[in-house]
Amino acid sequence: MTLSIEATLSYRFDAPTDLLLQVEVARMSGQDITSDALFTTRVDGFRRVGGEAALGKRAWMRADGQFDATYRAEVEVTRPVPDIGALEATAPRSLTAEATSFLMPSRYCPSDEFQSFVADDFPDLSGGALVMALRDWIETTFSYVPGASGSTTTARDTFVQRQGVCRDYSHVLIALTRAAGIPARMASVYAPRVDPPDFHAVTEVWLEDAWHLVDATGMACASEMAVIGVGRDAAEVSFLSSFGWAEFVAQSVTVRTD
């Protein structure tokens, strides 16, 4: 599966402002970058650093006034898509150090508060079967409503309000999965058929010693995702973070398949 990706961002800064951009597809197994390029209006101190979990890249820079960025890539996705529902659980006590990190509650995923819900409502399932049951429950129960959530909306809010967008769906799946003792994290991805087209957020779960991509919204399939980066939740895979005031102007994402 070949993806042709174009993303554009446009912001305004009132003063010189340090910002972190994370929009480039990660070099990792399962996806090969045929070509890619990032263009920005003039910035100072452009510098790439590794992303969370040593996956992908973040770019630091200092911008002022109008800031535009365009990223274009052609990516071959070769990732195998296992039957996640058939994967076995690893007992928490057998997890690696890295996987253990992704068991803990985070900014938008206070998984510590969901242990009773998962234990009571999904009592007889474990491992991949449990993950898929949680995913199906979320897709069935929640409504995809652009504008229903904001930058401070957590998995708790979404669990109560039963509506949100991809990041909210993913936050709830992460929170519930961790509450069951299974490591989970967010992956920001490019994928076709996201509606409305945008950066997309999905979930990665740790089963049988590997991370597996799962989309709680049901819009995208792992065989069609180009991963940008991963993190505990949206706080760690934001496509743009600014340390100072940023005014949003415009944004567009296009992902085509051949």
Added chain:
Amino acid sequence: MTLSIEATLSYRFDAPTDLLLQVEVARMSGQDITSDALFTTRVDGFRRVGGEAALGKRAWMRADGQFDATYRAEVEVTRPVPDIGALEATAPRSLTAEATSFLMPSRYCPSDEFQSFVADDFPDLSGGALVMALRDWIETTFSYVPGASGSTTTARDTFVQRQGVCRDYSHVLIALTRAAGIPARMASVYAPRVDPPDFHAVTEVWLEDAWHLVDATGMACASEMAVIGVGRDAAEVSFLSSFGWAEFVAQSVTVRTD
């Protein structure tokens, strides 16, 4: 400075439960462990994994029924204590990948919500001088009230209610420091003169390419702290996390200096 440490924990489990214990002093520069030992009642599958930021150790195990753990250590703290107020800020865009990770909001430290407060109330300070001003403001403004907070209390709650314990003080300092574009994280430590005696939580800030220990409560000094581990906030340095129901029975911490 030599510290003699003894910590005991006692919990009850109704069923076989995987738990993560993080009470052992980390092997790291600035503190030398003369001797240490961890004893527990009978558990299954005891296994150590590295802590967050590759510092210290967490121990996984499976317990059932009554669970007691005792940790004893003698530690020589040789850490130099710089004048933090004199340290310069690093611009966010010049941060390393690891330091960048500790700029992001976390479970108990939603630093994204505090940018206006820090910019408006501490306008002319930066770097170590700003960190010390924030620390002094917290110590002066908040009241140390055991029992005033709980396991879901965030820096937002404490900022409003103006009272809490060491973890709450540290959460606010972390949130405010990150909001100023300075990486910050929590360190769990043993220290003398903590009142009432307990595991202690302090803050680490990233200045001039190194982490520096700061105690927002003013009870402990970096030259007297034995660091157990570090993390984004209390969610990542909990001395005991259980994946299943745990009943607290008793706990004690004693730290003596010669």
Added chain:
Amino acid sequence: MTLSIEATLSYRFDAPTDLLLQVEVARMSGQDITSDALFTTRVDGFRRVGGEAALGKRAWMRADGQFDATYRAEVEVTRPVPDIGALEATAPRSLTAEATSFLMPSRYCPSDEFQSFVADDFPDLSGGALVMALRDWIETTFSYVPGASGSTTTARDTFVQRQGVCRDYSHVLIALTRAAGIPARMASVYAPRVDPPDFHAVTEVWLEDAWHLVDATGMACASEMAVIGVGRDAAEVSFLSSFGWAEFVAQSVTVRTD
């Protein structure tokens, strides 16, 4: 049904403090007070004012140092207990002004956030049948865990964490009922068989032009409750509110039936 009630409260104040006590059984239809008396240690400015919705009494006073209060009453409960499940809904647009007031979200019952949950999970029910289905769902789904919640715990928290005490159960039932367009409020009551014995909090729902008592915990029956007062939620029926620091010392409630 005759109830013999004794409640004692003991607090300490560091400075002269105005406090509001609401522990006396209300004079209202359905419950006849054979005798009752409130005793306190010496206070200044003792003065009764009417409670919320013109039901019951609150007592204002100013206390200092040790403060003890004892309330004793003998109450004949004659309230008829209708089959709530058979009562019809009133359309919101036909509600009285007073009933309309109890449709709005309040401190602990942000009912505005629960409209989707109720509409989606209880789609074919209305009126008393819906109220009883919500009540049953709460009693079945939640665990009664003294100490699991605190003074800032809202219906949102409890809905996520699935545990709490009587006030939490009532807060969730109020929030869900209002979200369905049915007015609901909290009643603080004395009732036998509350375990552990304490002031009890139940829910009142507005159906067929009258308020009806419902206990989401299932511990008490309307025919055995002596109502103290009503309010939007626990914020308005607190048995003791102080405007200044109050140190809790002790409390006991005994309710016996003949």
Added chain:
Amino acid sequence: MTLSIEATLSYRFDAPTDLLLQVEVARMSGQDITSDALFTTRVDGFRRVGGEAALGKRAWMRADGQFDATYRAEVEVTRPVPDIGALEATAPRSLTAEATSFLMPSRYCPSDEFQSFVADDFPDLSGGALVMALRDWIETTFSYVPGASGSTTTARDTFVQRQGVCRDYSHVLIALTRAAGIPARMASVYAPRVDPPDFHAVTEVWLEDAWHLVDATGMACASEMAVIGVGRDAAEVSFLSSFGWAEFVAQSVTVRTD
């Protein structure tokens, strides 16, 4: 001062929906209605009920499809404007039953959490002088940022984030005033010079046995306000509440003075 008021609202409903409209100027002392009229597209079951605190009117109705409402009024404001800073406090224990109601925490004003802040940061003030100091602090400290808040934003959020719109300013002033033992509530009003023009939310404080209008944003003066209704907070003075899904289409408010 004569105000000429025109407000229009436009919403869409997918199904027959009960809604509550509160946009008509209240008949009360201090403001005389020369003429007013409310027009709506066709609705069923139109019925007025009294507002909170027996002030003003709410209108219940059932709408479907496109819903437009227009309200026009000419109002003579004759309200005297006392020097609030000179008014004395009433001790909480001397408050009337009605004033006592407005001391309690509410949906958006969890005043119980702000007692330490007010006591510590405004230690030597009371009564009207304290109210004005709190008001000035809010106007100076916060930034008026349309779009910075939403329908679930509380006084706690605004206190942390330091930005919001008129309802957020009012929520913080209400929370802080109640925390000081002074009753406070929200008034929804029409006022000239509100920028951008909109329904406006201000605060009423209870001093010397009367309610007094205070605008934390500083945009409006009590002598130029036509009060629509009052309530514990925005939850009780919403200009439109619907019990079912409502799609916002458009809204405009114009207030002219001669």
